[in-house]
Structures are given as structure tokens and as C-alpha cells.
Amino acid sequence: MTLPPQPGPPAERSPRAIPEATVSRLAIYLRVLGQLAEGGAETVSSEELAAVSGVNSAKLRKDLSHIGSYGIRGVGYDVASLQHELEKVLGLDHPQRVALVGVGNLGHALAGYGGFGGRGFPVTALFDVDPDLVGVPLGGIEVHHVRDIAAVVPAAGVTIGMIATPAQAAQAVCDELVAAGVRSILNFAPAVLQVPEEVEVRKVDLAVELQVLAFHVARRSGGITEGVATVSPVVNGRHGSAVGLS
Amino acid sequence: MTLPPQPGPPAERSPRAIPEATVSRLAIYLRVLGQLAEGGAETVSSEELAAVSGVNSAKLRKDLSHIGSYGIRGVGYDVASLQHELEKVLGLDHPQRVALVGVGNLGHALAGYGGFGGRGFPVTALFDVDPDLVGVPLGGIEVHHVRDIAAVVPAAGVTIGMIATPAQAAQAVCDELVAAGVRSILNFAPAVLQVPEEVEVRKVDLAVELQVLAFHVARRSGGITEGVATVSPVVNGRHGSAVGLS
DNA sequence: TCGTGTGAATAGATTCACAGCG
DNA sequence: CGCTGTGAATCTATTCACACGA
Numbered sequence: 386m387t388l389p390p391q392p393g394p395p396a397e398r399s400p401r402a403i404p405e406a407t408v409s410r411l412a413i414y415l416r417v418l419g420q421l422a423e424g425g426a427e428t429v430s431s432e433e434l435a436a437v438s439g440v441n442s443a444k445l446r447k448d449l450s451h452i453g454s455y456g457i458r459g460v461g462y463d464v465a466s467l468q469h470e471l472e473k474v475l476g477l478d479h480p481q482r483v484a485l486v487g488v489g490n491l492g493h494a495l496a497g498y499g500g501f502g503g504r505g506f507p508v509t510a511l512f513d514v515d516p517d518l519v520g521v522p523l524g525g526i527e528v529h530h531v532r533d534i535a536a537v538v539p540a541a542g543v544t545i546g547m548i549a550t551p552a553q554a555a556q557a558v559c560d561e562l563v564a565a566g567v568r569s570i571l572n573f574a575p576a577v578l579q580v581p582e583e584v585e586v587r588k589v590d591l592a593v594e595l596q597v598l599a600f601h602v603a604r605r606s607g608g609i610t611e612g613v614a615t616v617s618p619v620v621n622g623r624h625g626s627a628v629g630l631s
Numbered sequence: 632m633t634l635p636p637q638p639g640p641p642a643e644r645s646p647r648a649i650p651e652a653t654v655s656r657l658a659i660y661l662r663v664l665g666q667l668a669e670g671g672a673e674t675v676s677s678e679e680l681a682a683v684s685g686v687n688s689a690k691l692r693k694d695l696s697h698i699g700s701y702g703i704r705g706v707g708y709d710v711a712s713l714q715h716e717l718e719k720v721l722g723l724d725h726p727q728r729v730a731l732v733g734v735g736n737l738g739h740a741l742a743g744y745g746g747f748g749g750r751g752f753p754v755t756a757l758f759d760v761d762p763d764l765v766g767v768p769l770g771g772i773e774v775h776h777v778r779d780i781a782a783v784v785p786a787a788g789v790t791i792g793m794i795a796t797p798a799q800a801a802q803a804v805c806d807e808l809v810a811a812g813v814r815s816i817l818n819f820a821p822a823v824l825q826v827p828e829e830v831e832v833r834k835v836d837l838a839v840e841l842q843v844l845a846f847h848v849a850r851r852s853g854g855i856t857e858g859v860a861t862v863s864p865v866v867n868g869r870h871g872s873a874v875g876l877s
Numbered sequence: 878t879c880g881t882g883t884g885a886a887t888a889g890a891t892t893c894a895c896a897g898c899g
Numbered sequence: 900c901g902c903t904g905t906g907a908a909t910c911t912a913t914t915c916a917c918a919c920g921a
Contacts, residue, residue, distance in 0.1 A: 403846075406890060412842040416821060430902065439823040442902095443892055450904055458898045458903045475842045476849025483841070494740035498837065506841045544848045545841065568851060569844040571837075575662060577685040585847045587840050591744065591817075594833050595729070595752045595791065596658040596721045598815040600649075601831045602790045603722025605814060652912060676880065688880095689914055696882055704920050705879045 403474070407448045413438050414445070415471040422464050430461035482509040484543040484567070486558045487550035488518050488528055491573060495549055496523055510541045514554070531558060538565035545569045552576040559586075649720070653694045659684050660691070661717040668710050676707035728755040730789040730813070732804045733796035734764050734774055737819060741795055742769055756787045760800070777804060784811035791815045798822040805832075 403411075417438045421429055435445040449456065449467075452474050456462045472478060483506050485496055496508055511528045513519060519530045529537050538546075546562040548555050548570060555574035562570060563584055572578055572588045580586055649657075663684045667675055681691040695702065695713075698720050702708045718724060729752050731742055742754055757774045759765060765776045775783050784792075792808040794801050794816060801820035808816060809830055818824055818834045826832055 404890070408846050409839055409843050411846075412839040413823065413836075415842070416838065417823070431904095432902085437823065439825065441892075443894090444890090446902090446904060447891080454904070456903050459901050460899075461902070474846065476845040477842065481841070481845045481848060490743050491740045494737045495837075497736050505845070506838075545844050569848050571840050571844060577659065577663070577683065579685070583851075585844060587844060589835055589837070589840060590659075591741075591835070592662065592752075593655055593658040594817050594835060595727070596661070596723065597655050598791050598817060598831060598833060599722040599727045599751075600654050600657075600720065602727060602815050605829075650912070677882095678880080687914075689916090690912090692881060693883080693913080700882070702881050704881045706921075707880070 403451045407451055408475075410438070410440065410444075410448055411452070411471055411475060414448070415468060415475065418464055418468045418471070422468065426464050428457075428461045428463055429467075431456070434462070477505050480505050480507060481544045482507060482542050483545045483547060484508075484510040484512065484534075484538055484541070484562070485547045485549060486512040486531060486534070486562070487548060487554070487574075488513045488523060489515075489549065489551075492549035493523070495547065495573075496526075506545070508547075510537050510543055512537075512558075531561065534558075534561040535565045538562065538567060543567060545571065547571045547573065548578075549573045649697045653697055654721075656684070656686065656690075656694050657698070657717055657721060660694070661714060661721065664710055664714045664717070668714065672710050674703075674707045674709055675713075677702070680708070723751050726751050726753060727790045728753060728788050729791045729793060730754075730756040730758065730780075730784055730787070730808070731793045731795060732758040732777060732780070732808070733794060733800075733820075734759045734769060735761075735795065735797075738795035739769070741793065741819075742772075752791070754793075756783050756789055758783075758804075777807065780804075780807040781811045784808065784813060789813060791817065793817045793819065794824075795819045 414434060417434060418429075421434075421437070431442040431446045431449075435442040438445065446456075449462070452470060455467055455470055485492055485508050488496060488511055492511075492513070496511060508524075508526065511523055511526050512531045512534060513528050514531050518528050521528055543565075544567070546559075546567040546569070548558050548562075550558055552575045555572065555576040556578060559570060559572070559578045559580060563580060568584050570578070570580070570584065570586045572586055573590075575590055575592050578586050578588075660680060663680060664675075667680075667683070677688040677692045677695075681688040684691065692702075695708070698716060701713055701716055731738055731754050734742060734757055738757075738759070742757060754770075754772065757769055757772050758777045758780055759774050760777050764774050767774055789811075790813070792805075792813040792815070794804050794808075796804055798821045801818065801822040802824060805816060805818070805824045805826060809826060814830050816824070816826070816830065816832045818832055819836075821836055821838050824832050824834075
């Protein structure tokens with residue numbers, strides 16, 4: 386068999402307004418802002434927001450500067466309005482509909498995950514090949530056969546696909562989703578997906594994550610300390626939980 | 632804290648460093664090599680291995696150069712020996728034992744995930760707070776109460792912890808794991824963990840992944856084509872193979 | 878000759894440090 | 900004053916292109 390011919394396309398430049406690394410942190414800031422808002426905070430400084438988000442304040446300010454100037458000098462950021470701006474940038478003003486393919490062990494858990502952190506990403510369509518699953522409703526949503534992706538996905542207005550199938554099936558499912566118009570895919574299968582360049586794939590790869598951790602265990606020559614534990618509720622040892630200097 | 636830093640000359644760097652970005656790709660190459668080996672391949676070129684792994688060949692060669700010179704000029708890499716070298720570097724020569732905290736919806740799926748991609752990461756200890764779960768065996772492993780982490784984790788020789796609890800519980804569980812000697816943690820809870828710097832945390836954050844995808848959907852102004860799926864944007868390669876779908 | 882391995886060039890992300898505004 | 904926003908410096912990662920070895 387031949388390899389996917391991917392020599393060297395003439396590198397189409399998209400003028401990326403917001404750096405990729407920044408985008409995923411914006412999502413974290415948004416979550417943290419939600420917690421602060423619940424706690425009654427009206428404003429936050431970059432120092433505070435950064436500390437709770439686990440980044441340093443310069444990075445946070447640079448990240449936020451990419452979406453505009455919503456801070457107040459000498460004060461900080463207004464929690465509510467920053468939340469709103471972040472939601473707008475992340476495209477959360479109108480919710481995305483999600484299709485999940487593969488309702489096995491993992492897929493089942495994903496389907497039941499309740500809006501993924503609270504809100505914004507309703508799973509609207511489910512697919513599998515297993516005859517025992519197809520037709521059965523799961524959390525109020527019927528499981529369709531994978532062969533019906535082309536029909537169901539466009540009708541349901543799905544914009545994001547999640548693949549939680551075994552590795553062998555993942556590429557075929559991915560092709561189906563792409564053919565059905567899906568341009569954003571979250572892949573849980575341990576397989577590298579080949580897609581046209583207009584399709585955005587992100588992967589969640591448990592085996593890779595564990596192997597990276599194993600690498601660090603090995604490198605640190607001895608994962609577990611031999612003497613039994615120290616004190617139990619060891620709070621963080623890093624920069625002070627509130628405001629710390631770098 | 633790592634090694635005693637050398638005082639005198641400026642900026643003498645450790646020669647052994649493998650870039651972070653490289654490490655996670657090594658895990659992917661290893662998986663792909665496994666597939667190639669099953670397919671009977673003896674050797675691969677960087678071009679081939681890179682294409683299947685979804686990276687370009689220069690990056691792959693640079694990545695592999697960090698672990699040594701195991702290629703044969705004019706030929707490529709010996710599949711079996713490269714596999715072996717990668718396993719060694721990733722610390723997979725002797726398996727890591729994993730503790731999973733939180734045996735709810737997601738945790739249950741993780742526990743049943745069967746060695747995570749096939750091998751090397753046996754889940755050795757399970758924890759939860761739910762009285763209905765504690766004491767019950769799950770896949771042959773008894774679920775302990777979270778309060779017993781300090782006792783069970785060192786005894787079981789756990790080197791990697793996975794947190795699949797609700798967000799509110801995650802930091803406390805993390806502190807327990809760290810106190811029990813765990814230095815590598817995979818966090819599935821939607822929370823930012825504060826840890827001492829000798830602890831390596833990786834996170835799998837579904838909400839963030841989906842929001843990043845939502846960002847790209849929004850930016851591409853119209854994720855799904857509204858016309859019916861007349862288009863099939865010629866997906867590259869890889870069709871005729873045995874596809875488990877019908 | 879072919880494909881690895883690698884210096885050099887480029888691109889991207891992070892951190893520093895401070896000007897300037899509220 | 901205190902804190903944001905940002906140029907400049909630094910560090911990390913990717914890509915190029917070619918010398919060299921099998």
C-alpha cells in the first residue's frame with residue numbers, strides 16, 4: 386500500500402490573529418472567571434487571574450491583549466465583561482452541536498458527561514455500528530448507525546464531531562464526518578487521522594499522555610519516594626496561591 | 632529541584648534534554664512502528680514514518696536524532712530496533728503502575744480501557760468517596776476510599792496518578808497523591824491543579840478542547856455547508872483498506 | 878545514489894521590563 | 900501610585916538544505 390501523498394503544499398498562509406497556544410488558555414481563563422464570578426468578584430487583576438489559572442501574569446496579559454483592550458489600568462479586568470468577550474471570541478455565543486461516533490466504553494461516558502463542563506456543547510447525534518446499540522436511546526438521544534452519518538449530521542446541524550471508536554475504524558469514520566461537512570473533529574481514538582487541510586483535528590490520546598508521564602518518571606530516576614508520606618494535606622508549594630511574585 | 636546547579640560559567644545546559652514537544656511525538660512514532668511491524672515491515676524511511684505519523688520528515692529526523700543515531704543512511708530505520716529504543720527512552724521497559732481516583736462516569740470508562748492502548752499501564756489501584764462504590768471490585772480491582780490513598784498508593788508501587796473526579800475535589804485529591812509520593816499526574820478534571828514543581832501534571836480537558844474547536848468553527852465563518860452533502864471533498868488516501876464499517 | 882543527521886535559518890511562544898494611563 | 904498593554908529580548912520549536920556515510 387502506498388502512503389498518503391503529502392509532499393509539500395504551497396503553505397497557504399492564514400493570518401492567524403490569535404496564536405494557537407493562546408486560544409486554549411483563553412478557554413481556561415473563561416472557566417476561572419466563572420468561578421470568580423460565582424465567588425462574587427467584580428474585578429480581577431492579571432496577577433490574580435494568572436495565579437488561579439496556573440500561568441504567569443505577563444503571559445495572561447499578552448494573551449488578553451490579542452482579543453483587545455478590556456482591562457482598566459490601575460484596577461484590573463471587569464469579570465463579567467471579560468467573560469463575555471472571551472465567550473464571543475471562542476464562538477460560544479451560539480452553541481455548537483456535537484456528534485459522537487462510537488458509543489462503547491469511553492463514548493458512553495462522554496455522552497453522559499452532561500454538556501461538557503456545564504454548557505455550550507450539547508451532544509446532538511450519536512452513532513455506532515453495534516446492532517445492540519443502534520436504535521437504543523441514550524440519554525434521550527437515539528443511536529444511529531454509522532452509515533447514516535451523511536444523512537443525519539447535516540440535518541442535525543452538527544458542527545463538531547467526536548470520534549470514540551476503536552483505532553481501526555477511526556479513519557473511515559473521520560472521512561464520513563468530513564464528507565458530511567464537519568470541519569472540526571475531536572479524536573479520542575489512538576490513531577493519526579489524515580484530513581484535508583481545511584479540517585481541524587484535535588486529539589485526546591491517553592496512551593500518549595501516559596507515555597509522556599512515564600518518560601518523566603524514568604528521567605527523574607525513581608518515581609516514588611521510598612520513605613512513606615510526609616504530611617497529608619500538603620498545600621501547593623508553588624507561588625503563593627493568591628498573589629505571588631514570579 | 633533537580634540537580635545542584637553549576638555556579639561558575641553562564642548557561643551551561645544539560646546535554647541530555649529531549650524537547651518536550653518531541654517526547655509526545657515519540658510516543659506516536661512508537662505506536663505507528665507497532666502497526667508497521669504488524670504489517671511485516673523491516674525498515675522504514677523517515678519519509679514514510681513521518682507521513683503515517685502526520686508530521687513532516689525533517690521534524691521526525693530531528694526528533695529521532697535527540698535519542699541517538701539509529702538510522703541507516705541510504706536505507707532508513709530498522710523497525711524493530713527503533714521500537715526498542717523508543718520504548719527505552721519512554722521508560723516503558725518496566726511498566727508503570729497507575730492509580731485512578733474517581734470511578735464515576737468517566738473514571739469507569741478509563742478503568743475499563745484495557746491497559747490504555749494495549750499495554751504498559753496497568754491500573755493498580757482505584758479510589759472514590761462514594762460508599763456505593765468503595766469495596767466493590769471493578770475489573771478485578773477493589774475500589775478503596777480516597778482517605779486511604781496515603782496508605783495504598785505507596786504499598787502498590789504506584790508511579791502515575793489519574794484524577795477523574797469532579798472539579799471541586801480535584802485539588803484535594805491531587806494533594807493526597809503528591810503526599811503519597813506520586814510525581815506524575817494525569818488530570819481529567821476541569822480544574823487547574825497547583826502542585827510543587829517536582830510534580831509533572833498533564834491535563835486532558837474536554838471543555839477546553841471543544842472550545843478550541845468552537846473557536847475554529849466561528850473563525851471559519853460557517854462550519855457546515857448548508858447544501859446537502861453533495862460534496863465529498865476527496866479525502867486523501869487510505870480508503871480501500873479493511874474498514875470495519877458497513 | 879539515497880536517506881540520515883545536523884548546522885543554520887525561520888517561525889513561534891514566553892518572559893522581561895517599562896512606558897503610560899486611570 | 901498600581902496595573903495594563905506592549906516592544907524587545909529570550910527561549911523553544913520547526914523547517915530548510917546539504918554534507919556525509921552506507
